[in-house]
Amino acid sequence: MDNLITPVVLCGGVGTRLWPLSRAIHPKQLLRLVNDHSMFQNTLRRANNHFFYRHPIVVCNQEYRFIIAEQIREIGFEQATIMLEPEGRGTAPAVTMAALSLLQTSHDALMLVMPADHNIGEQAAFLEAAQQAAKLAAQDHLVTFGVLPNKPETGYGYIKRGSAIDSYGYHVERFVEKPDLITAKQYLTSGDYFWNSGMFLFKASTWLIAMREHAPDILSTCQQSFSELSHDLDFHRLGKAFLSVPNDSIDFAVMEKATNIAVIPLQADWSDVGSWDVLWEIGEKDLSGNVIRGQVVAQQVTNSYLRAEKRLLAVVGLSDIAVIETSDAVLVAHKNNCQEIKAVVTELKLRQHVEADTHQRVYRPWGYYETLVMSPFYQVKHIVVKPGCKLSLQMHQHRSEHWVIVTGEAKVTRDEEQIILQANQSIYIPALTKHRIENELSTPLELIEVQTGSYLGEDDIVRFEDIYGR
Numbered sequence: 001m002d003n004l005i006t007p008v009v010l011c012g013g014v015g016t017r018l019w020p021l022s023r024a025i026h027p028k029q030l031l032r033l034v035n036d037h038s039m040f041q042n043t044l045r046r047a048n049n050h051f052f053y054r055h056p057i058v059v060c061n062q063e064y065r066f067i068i069a070e071q072i073r074e075i076g077f078e079q080a081t082i083m084l085e086p087e088g089r090g091t092a093p094a095v096t097m098a099a100l101s102l103l104q105t106s107h108d109a110l111m112l113v114m115p116a117d118h119n120i121g122e123q124a125a126f127l128e129a130a131q132q133a134a135k136l137a138a139q140d141h142l143v144t145f146g147v148l149p150n151k152p153e154t155g156y157g158y159i160k161r162g163s164a165i166d167s168y169g170y171h172v173e174r175f176v177e178k179p180d181l182i183t184a185k186q187y188l189t190s191g192d193y194f195w196n197s198g199m200f201l202f203k204a205s206t207w208l209i210a211m212r213e214h215a216p217d218i219l220s221t222c223q224q225s226f227s228e229l230s231h232d233l234d235f236h237r238l239g240k241a242f243l244s245v246p247n248d249s250i251d252f253a254v255m256e257k258a259t260n261i262a263v264i265p266l267q268a269d270w271s272d273v274g275s276w277d278v279l280w281e282i283g284e285k286d287l288s289g290n291v292i293r294g295q296v297v298a299q300q301v302t303n304s305y306l307r308a309e310k311r312l313l314a315v316v317g318l319s320d321i322a323v324i325e326t327s328d329a330v331l332v333a334h335k336n337n338c339q340e341i342k343a344v345v346t347e348l349k350l351r352q353h354v355e356a357d358t359h360q361r362v363y364r365p366w367g368y369y370e371t372l373v374m375s376p377f378y379q380v381k382h383i384v385v386k387p388g389c390k391l392s393l394q395m396h397q398h399r400s401e402h403w404v405i406v407t408g409e410a411k412v413t414r415d416e417e418q419i420i421l422q423a424n425q426s427i428y429i430p431a432l433t434k435h436r437i438e439n440e441l442s443t444p445l446e447l448i449e450v451q452t453g454s455y456l457g458e459d460d461i462v463r464f465e466d467i468y469g470r
Helices: 039-046 062-074 091-103 123-137 181-190 204-214 216-227 240-244 250-255 276-282 335-350
Strands: 005-011 057-061 081-085 110-115 118-120 142-147 158-165 169-176 193-203 230-232 235-237 261-266 270-272 291-293 296-299 305-308 313-316 321-325 330-334 361-364 367-374 378-385 393-395 399-407 410-414 417-421 426-429 435-438 445-453 462-465
Touching: 005 039, 005 091, 039 062, 039 110, 039 118, 057 062, 057 091, 062 081, 062 235, 062 361, 081 091, 091 110, 091 204, 091 216, 091 250, 110 123, 110 204, 118 193, 123 142, 123 169, 123 193, 123 261, 142 158, 142 204, 142 250, 158 261, 169 250, 181 193, 193 204, 193 250, 193 261, 193 270, 204 216, 204 250, 216 240, 270 276, 276 305, 276 321, 276 335, 291 296, 296 305, 305 313, 313 321, 321 335, 330 335, 399 410, 410 426, 417 426
Parallel strands: 005 057, 005 110, 057 081, 081 235, 142 261, 291 305, 296 313, 305 321
Antiparallel strands: 110 193, 118 270, 142 193, 158 169, 158 193, 169 261, 230 235, 321 330, 361 367, 367 378, 378 445, 393 435, 393 462, 399 426, 399 445, 410 417, 410 435
16 A cells, blocks of 8 residues: 555535536536536546545535445445544544555555546546655655646635756745736746645645644644544444544645655646636537536527526526526526625625525435425435335324335335335325335335425434434
């Protein structure tokens, strides 16, 4: 393992500028935005090479644990270590927890820290930069990757290079916050500045030494949390002390203070996919300059990003816009204003709109459900149960449920009864009745659920038994 690089993927953040697709319960890194894999999966696949250890470490919020595990399984990284944060505390604590874990197996373990929501177009260039960074990391440098800028970008932080190290890296003279346009143009002209990619490579031991020197309060609290580490199914839950860890980034905690910082140039068509205009920039365009996803009809439309998730989207006579349709919200914005969508989400939260945080489709460890109709006294849901999965044995105080099987076969527990239902068969579950539905087959089970009652909230669940430990 000592000669291999361990991928450490940071899977936090919400991505509010990609609303209405990205929301708190299903953020951008878990979405399929640029191809048939999610941003998170693409990040792991980027490290699927003989230079990398096959057991990555993923640090994520506990709310995402089941969908993270499912997405890891889909691409074959079944031995990943998934560390669950009870609450996001910034990148510095997350990396420190991963380093403490790696130190249990090797003092010289190399860790490649990657955010889960970046896009890199040129795999070969990325792998070459990682190999060069590993050489410097072995010499106890804290290595960051600096993207060669191709335009005066005001949305990224910058790194100013210093003197050369060997023939492929540089000392870091300083880190620079996001500049204004005039300054960004000066950085581009000088050739001495890189975009700060937010990716790093170093030995776990080197990182912990730097934390002890520059952020001892974060380190000591992380060590306490690590000592309280518990195991929940295949997950590693960080101890409650993590809630007391100071919230800080890698840059502020260490990189802007340490002297053993190096930067490796990266020329690999990199982008921080943070807004719809960026997705337009990196997307495959038609002859009119449009990036189109889903069922879209566009007439006299140019240089636009058009995405339909559920319904037909028709756009006529517009230019330089982003239109995103989902089952419960539609966004229309000029591409130049896509950075301001975060303010829309803030306003939605102030107005207590659930669409700010949740989708109509909600993922669970056993599959997902999607709300089709919602009213004060009844709801209709489409439920999909994955092969071999089952819901918890539960009861509701205020609602009754009617289940109609659409496809597959359901094993239903209703109090003391066990009933097998096929497609087109149904069953009634009164309130205050213990019940469970299982899918024992190798194909998905689909059903329609009609809820009726005086209260239909998701918190009206009394669980008696649950294989997922909820």
